[in-house]
Amino acid sequence: MKKAMSNVDVAAVVEELQEKLVGAFIGKAYQLAPDRVVVSFQSSGRGKLDLILEAGRRIHLTEKPREAPKMPPQFPTMLRSRLSGGRVTAVRQHGFDRVAEIEIQRGDDRYLLIAEIFPKGNILLLDDYGRIVLPLRPLAFRDRKLLAGEKYQYREDQLDPRTVSKNDLAFILASSDSELVRTLVRGLNMGGTYAEEVCLRAGLNKTEPAHSLTGEEIDRVHRALGEIFGLVQTDPHLVLDEGGVVDAVPAPLAVYGGLDRREFGSFSEALDEFFAIEEAKAEGVKPKTALERRREMQERSIQEFRDKERELARLGEKIYERYGEVEAVLAAISKGFEKGYTYSEILAKIKTSGLPIAEKILALDYQGELLLRLDDPGDGGGEAANAGGEGEARGAELELNSKLTVPQNAQRYYDRAKEQARKREGAEKALEETIRLIERKAGPEKVKTRKVFRRKKPKWYERFRWFTSSDGFLVIGGRDASSNEEIYAKYLEKRDLALHTDAPGAPLVVIKTLGEGVPEETLEEAASFAVSYSSLWKAGLFEGDCYLVNADQVTKTPEPGEFLKKGAFVVRGERQYFRDVPVGVALGIAGDQLIGGPISAVKPRADPIVEVEPGELSPEDLAKRIYRSFAEKEDDRRWLKAVASVDAIASFLPPGGSKVKG
Missing domain, CATH: 1.10.8.50 (Helicase, Ruva Protein; domain 3)
Known part of the structure; x- marks a missing residue:
């Protein structure tokens, strides 16, 4: 069992990071342990990405939840001050050593973030002259000094097995x-x-x-x-045997021939899972049995079959939705074939015709099999839509046969959807048998069942809008003018912080500080909460401004000659503004409770979870859809209805139209 990444692993991850991080912007940095740092990136095509760097052990993208300290230590604080807002210009490996380098440009300054993965390695930030700005761990060796202000020295070069003569x-x-x-x-x-x-x-x-x-x-x-x-990354997977996970590799190895494998879409995903399993073992968590692993694989397969079934049925429906366009394309190809042209000649003539269908036909083979792209109105074309992250979801690429009619082509997709349904049903039966084997092996006294749910007495803050921040602070907001008045009169203490938007129709948002300092992440989450539940959402806007003040700056005393209507306030003194705050909320089930609020505060704590953005559905209609999505993942409907009823879900949704993100 390996304890750290090899130089081959580093080469594979660097190849992956070059594709995903170059051009992305640096966000925040967190230190999760003495030798472990997470840096967030914002990519225009992939959204937020988290990179974990662990000195002497690993570097890869991660999706595992993290618990960051409320007050960041010196090293991540320095990274935030120097790199936040900077842009990644390169990712590379130093020679074939276990050293990864990320080059960042911020304004006129250029930095190099270095992760040493070899034993007694370090994480360091270098300036444009190769000097160490700050190491994660100050160390001094006989031939290398890893101290602030020192010139960084690489280890002595070794022969590269890729190029050795x-x-x-x-x-x-x-x-x-x-x-x-x-x-x-x-x-x-x-x-x-x-x-x-x-x-x-x-x-x-x-x-x-x-x-x-x-x-x-x-x-x-x-x-x-x-x-x-020369393989680098061709087929990333975990190597498994009866004792558990053996290794994570970017390509198949003959030494592991005969062992089971679990494939992943990227090497980072495989490494993320591998090290999570290793940490669980180190913390004393009991490793999964072969039956439990089989159950997980079957559950994943069922979900994959279900997703494919839905997608194929969606594409069949898309053909009927765009019946006229599809029929016109098929007719044009059929007409050319009747005139004696080959399919390759037909494609060449269409591509040079200047007709609108020329952009839609992506491929046409010698048997008449056709790949057709349909962009929905408003997509703005394939590339532009995909750059925004939504073009693929709204448009479609259809595999058609030019010899068939429109209904026959649609039926092909429906038949393939039925085949996925049959596979899913077979996998579900196999899963039922696996569950019976697990229960039989555990014995009747060890079979886990869900406890009977007893409705808890509502907490005082649950009649307002509320959430718990990533740092553990309670944040509340009014639902209407009356609840705004109640929060001001009963629950706004001098030690609290308050947020509001310049736009009318916004809740009075209060951070209950309990006299403690409030970290930046909680402030940002509260700002997102304030704009998301304001009239900005109802107007269909995706970002807005809000401001932060101390509690004693909020008053109900108007200026002479002025009148304050119910739910309105006066704010006096300086304000700290949060500009262009993105709207967005998430809802999920945490234990036996439905929670909602900013995505970053809800996502690590809840499962299942949905993300919501401004859209066209009323809160009641969207609540029904969210309930159905929860029901797909939860067999105990009585429990689900008690915890996350449609009414309870609707109470967490912002006023106005919404839709599930993505």
């Missing part, structure tokens, strides 16, 4: 007095797993003396090096 390899092997596998590890800067893989692919015994290899055997070792280290 045959002569250099022969010299390393011939001058070694150790076995082959150890010689490869020490001489070519690679981990033990990859050294064993080289031996296996070269057809050599890993324990034979390195200096005894013949010229032909050295050639085989050299070829094996080229095969292995």
Whole structure:
């Protein structure tokens, strides 16, 4: 079981980060442990991305929830002050060492964020001259000083197994007095797993003396090096056996032949899961049995079949929705075929015709199979829509056969949807059998059942709008003029903070501080809460401004000659403004309670969860849809209705039209 990423792993992750982070903007930084930092990025195409850097162990994107300290230590504070708002211009690996570099440009300043993944590694920020601005851990070695103000020095370069010449390899092997596998590890800067893989692919015994290899055997070792280290990332997955997770690798390895595997869409996802499992073991969490892992895989498969079924049915419906357009395209191709043109000639003529359909036909093969793009009105074209993150959801790419009619092409999609439904039903039956086996193995006294839900007495703040911030602060807001008055009269204390928008029709939002300092993240979440439940949402706006004041700046005493209507206030003194705050709320079930509020405050605590943005549905209609989405993931409907009824869900939704995000 590996404890840290290898140089091959670093190369694979860097390749992935080059695609996802270059061009993104730096957000906040958090320190979760003495050797672990998370940096957030905002990408125009992918939204928010979190990168975890752990000195001497790992670097990859993460989706695991985090609990950051209320007061950030010196290193993340420094990263925020120097890098926030900066733009990533490059991500690279230093040579083939376990060192990843992220280059950031902020204004005229250029910085280099370095993550050392080797033993006794560090995380450091360098300035444009290569000097250390601050290390995560100040360290001094005989030949390297990792201290603020010092010139950063890389470790001494080692031979790169990707580019080592045959002569250099022969010299390393011939001058070694150790076995082959150890010689490869020490001489070519690679981990033990990859050294064993080289031996296996070269057809050599890993324990034979390195200096005894013949010229032909050295050639085989050299070829094996080229095969292995040229793979980088082709098929990221976890390697599994009966004892649990063995490894996370970016490409298949022969040394793990015969073992089970769990595939992922990216290597970061695989590493994120691998290290989460390792941490759970370290914390004493009981590892999952083979049956429990089987159950998880079956549940994932069922969800994948269900998603594919819905998507295929949606595409079938899309064909009928755009019947006229699809029919026109099919007719144009059919007409050309009747005239004796081949399909490749038809495609060439259409592409040079200047007709509107030329942009819609993406491909046409020799059998008449057609790939057609339909952009919904308002998409603004494929690329522009996708840049906003919504074009793919609103438009469609359809695989059609030009020899079939419109209904026949639609039926193809419906038939494929039915096939996914049959697979899902088969997987559901298999899951039922797995659950029976788990229950039988556990015994009747160990079978877990949901406790009978007893409705709790509502807390005082639950009659208002409310949420608990990421830092644990209670934030409340009025639902209407009467509740605004009640909050002011009964619950606004001198030690509290208040927020409001310049726009009318906004709640009085109060952060209950209990006399403690309020972190920046809570302030930002409260600002998002204030604008999201204001008239800005009802107007269909996606961002707005609000301001923060102390409680004693809020008063019901008007200026002479003025009159305050019910629910209105006067704010005197200086205000701290939050500009262009994005609107957006999330709802989810945390334990036996429905919660709602800013996405960053709700998402780590709730499951299932939905994110909501301004749209066209009334709170009542959207609440019904959200309830149905919860019901798909929860079998106990009586419990769900008691915890998250339609009325309860509607009470968390902002006034005006809304829709589920994405």
